[in-house]
Structure formats: C-alpha cells, structure tokens
Amino acid sequence: MSLVFSRPKSMREKVTTYCPGCTHGVAHRLVAEVLDELDLREKAIGIAPVGCAVFAYDVFYTDFQQAAHGRAPAVATGIKRVLPDRFVFTYQGDGDLAAIGTAEIIHAAARGENISVIFINNAIYGMTSGQMAPTTLIGQKTTTTPTGRDPSKAGYPLRITEMLALAPGSAYVARCSLHNVANIAKSKSAITKAFKMQIENCGFSIVELLSSCPVNWGMTPSAALKWIETDMIPAYPLGVLKDVTQEVSSGGDA
C-alpha cells in the first residue's frame, strides 16, 4: 500500500492554537508542503510575527525567530545578510505587516531583500479579539468600529500588496485566497513561485492570502469562507501583481 497523504516533514506534530474554521492552519500546511517539496526544511529560518501566528515557531519544524510586532522583515533582513545561502521567510498578519510594520515591509521590498513573505489578510486583528485592522472593509463591524468602518472617521482599507508591487526591488507579488479548494491550489502555486524566486536570488517575494476569521467576524466557518468570496475579493482582487520572470511590458496592470 502506498502512502498518499501525511503530515509534511516541515510541520511539527502539534495541535495549533487557531480557532475552529480559521484558515491559518491551511496556510501553514501549504507553506510546510512547499518547504518539503523544494527541500528547504534544513536550510530555512522562519520569522514569526506578533498576532495569532506568533506560535508559528511551534508549528513549523524549522529554525525560527520570533520578531517584535511588525519587525519581521527587518529581522529577516538581518538573518539573510548573515546567511545569504539560507532560506528566509516571514509569516505575518495584516496588523503586523500593513499597520505597525508598514515601514519595514516597504523598505525590505525597496531594497530587493531576497526574502519571502507570507501575508495573511483577514481584515481584522485576531489575537487581540477583533479590533479594526488597516485592511478592515468599509462598513465592516469590529470591536473598535462598532457601527461599521466609516472612512470619514477611520480611513480606508489599505491595499499594501499593490504598493509593494510598485517597488522596483520586488520580484514576485501575488494575492490569492483560501476560501475554496481551487483557490487553495492556486495559493500553493503562488507560494512555490515566491519561494523559488528567493532560491534563484531574484529579490523580494510576497504572497498575500485572503483568510477567514469566523470567531471575530461573528460568522460560522462556512459563512466566513463565503464572505471572503462575496465581500473581500471585490476589495482585494486576486492575481499575480508582479512577476519579474514573466513580461516585461511597459505599463503593468498592478
């Protein structure tokens, strides 16, 4: 009998701390599968953010550093500059990457830092239990926008991935979603592409993954996945925003 499915070697045998229905677990598994497939487990150093994914170091069976809130790209830069032949990736949420860590992510991309970033966008602060994120949709209710996000008071959702695609140092920039099987498969392809970019020294790569947070959204897991499709994707269109190994057209559609 042949083995057709097992835990990736890059994942520890450990129960995660995620809530029921959360897609962080799917994202972790995809990253671990790609680490296995590209034979990166023994040369990888991951950087965990502050937020729900802070315990990523307890999930991945690779070396890890836990960074201060938003600083993962700076920590990754320090590691990669000391160990340029190792594989360095950050795993960050939207509060970490698109609010407090805005400077670090933009300048890592601007430097063309040869690192890979997995960016989980679930439009809310999960670990602190449901406050408004920079990515929170207009009208979305959170514990700090109890009547819905009003742009006149709380500003607009930030499409930071589009900003990163504009940076000359970024090599691969994509936005995918984890709301159904077809999109999970596309997400894995994008993660594979991003990781290969680093292996080939192409520069900065990032994959944004639209992710669900049923507990803080106040939805069932299945309703949350549906909400990604109906509400998040229109605000955060899916696709490859930049790929320096394809093209080169003059305009760009990012």
Add this chain to the structure above:
Amino acid sequence: MAERVLMKGNEAIAEAAIRGGCRYFFGYPITPQNEIPEYMSRRLPEVGGVFLQAESEVAAINMVYGASGAGGRVMTSSSSPGISLKQEGISYIAAAELPCVIVNMVRGGPGLGGIQPAQSDYFQATRGGGHGDYRLIVLGPAGVQEAANLMMGAFDLAEKYRNPVLLLGDGVLGQMMEPVVFPEYSGPAPVERDWVTDGAKGREPRIVNTLMLDPDDLYRHNLKLQAKYARIAENEVRYEEYMTEDAEWVFVAYGTTARICKSVVDQIRPEGHKVGVFRPISLWPFPKAPLKNLAGRVKGMLVVEMSMGQMVEDVKLAVECEAPVHFYGVAGGIVPSRADVRKNLLQAMQASKGGDEQ
C-alpha cells in the same frame, strides 16, 4: 609595536569594532555619531562584512536581532533620540539573550534636544531602557584610546554573557581626535553557539524567542536572567582611581567629565587640597563596593555630570551615607569648565565644614 595613529573617536570606535571581529552593521544617520556608519560603509566590505543603512532605528535594531540570532558579530550605533527608538528591540535582544554591541554617542535631551554632548542618558542606559527586568553591560570610556580598547573587547564580552553591551560616549568623545594604538586581537574567545538559528540541518530546530505566556516560564526566565546579571556584577566591574590614596575629597565622574575633574585635581593639589577622582568605567555593573570603601576614607564626594543628576543616585546608593555626596551638573550640551568644577568643589568643602551636608 602597533602603529600609533591620530583618529576621531567615532572612527576609532568603528575601526576597533572591525578589529574586534564585528562584521555586520545596521544603523540610521543621526548627529553626532555619523562617522561610525560612514566609516563602516567603507571598511566593512573590505573585510567581507555587511553595512546596511536601515529605514529607521527601529528597523536597524531589529536587523541586529536577526543577524545576532543568525550567529553574526553585529553592532549598531546611534545618539540619544535614536537610542530611544531602539529600546523596543534592545528589550527583545536582552530577553532572547542575543549578543550584540550598541554605541550611544549621547547628545542633550529630552526630546529632539540638541546635538551637543551630554550624559543625560545614564538612567536609560543603566536601567535597561526598554520594558521588562533586564540589564545591559554599560561601558563609559573617557578617551579615544580607552574607547578603542573597550570596543575591541565588547563583542567577546557580549558573547560571553549572551547579553547586549552598550558603549556610552558623548559628542566630545565621538568628535575629538587623539592618538590611538589598536591592541592586538587574538580572535574570538570560544563560546557555545548552540542557540544560533542557521538552518536545522541534521539537528532539532532552534527557536529565538521572547514570548513566554505561562507565568511560571516567564518567572523562571527572569530568574535565569537575574542569575546572569549577578555573575556580570561579580566579574565585570571596572573603574579607575586617580590620586585617591591620600584624598580627603573625591570627584566621582565618568567619561568626558572625569577628564575635566582630573584636570582640576592636577590644578588644585599644589594648593594643598588633597583631592582625587573615582571614575566608574563600567556604569552597569556600577562599582559599588570600591566606591563605598573609598567613602569611608574621605570627607566628602562631588559628583560631576553633564546631566541634571543621574549617576549621583547610584553614588548615593553605593556609599550608603558613609560620606556626604554633593552634585554639580550642567545640561543642554554645555561642557562644564574647570573653573566651575573647581568652584563647586570648594563650595562643597566649605558646606561640609559648616556641618551642612548638601
């Protein structure tokens, strides 16, 4: 015999760092320490190292965190407002027990303050500076040669204890030129490096971490840190005594102000005043015991600082009322003149005679 060269303090510190094994520098421009990153940007590539100008002090110190966790000999430098920005990262580095060296060429504060020399970051430096119970090893050189010597040994010291070392200078030290001879460096001392995250090849993965949600775990970690700080306090106290053997009065001062105090001693001794200088070199650990010992033999002490009174608190804690402790300080980037230091000493002597302690 090593060559004797005339160098600016900041440049001598940078050269000494490289000779002491530093290969990675992450920093952000701020006056009055810019010669350090500028020198590093030229010299580090020559020795196979990496210089990177970060987007902020916050990013720079977090790059130091990553680089140190990856096993690199790494440093950053800044000046007061920039050091304030680095405090988040310094707390994490201390918590994760990562070795690194930080230079603070202090300028007058608070706020944006000025760009002239000061010693007003003493509290911040010696109390940790960021959140949580931690200590840095803090060294306060009083000249270019001493700064170079301390810097060359700073990386070994940091690795020995897996703790950040802070070199606390001021704008005078950074900007002045003095002759310096770089001592021979025999290479890094052998230390256990079983914590470095460089890829889990053929071993269990390692984690550089500062999160301990279980109160018992966090308490145990704090006790472990305290035990380490106790070892440092036991072994790394450094100070200099100048003409204290027969002294009836002593100045207590570090860095630039200690030089001024020595100069006043040289001037005033021929007039019959038996005065000396006690100069802490390690500001943390503070040389409590030798200072207390000295306090039992003198009539009084005058602490001189380029601040409104910070180290004076440690002096009072150390001497435990064995001698009256007086204070003279200036702030704002003003360097005290010999005449003013002398005047304050004579006033303190006079006040003591009248039984009026402070």
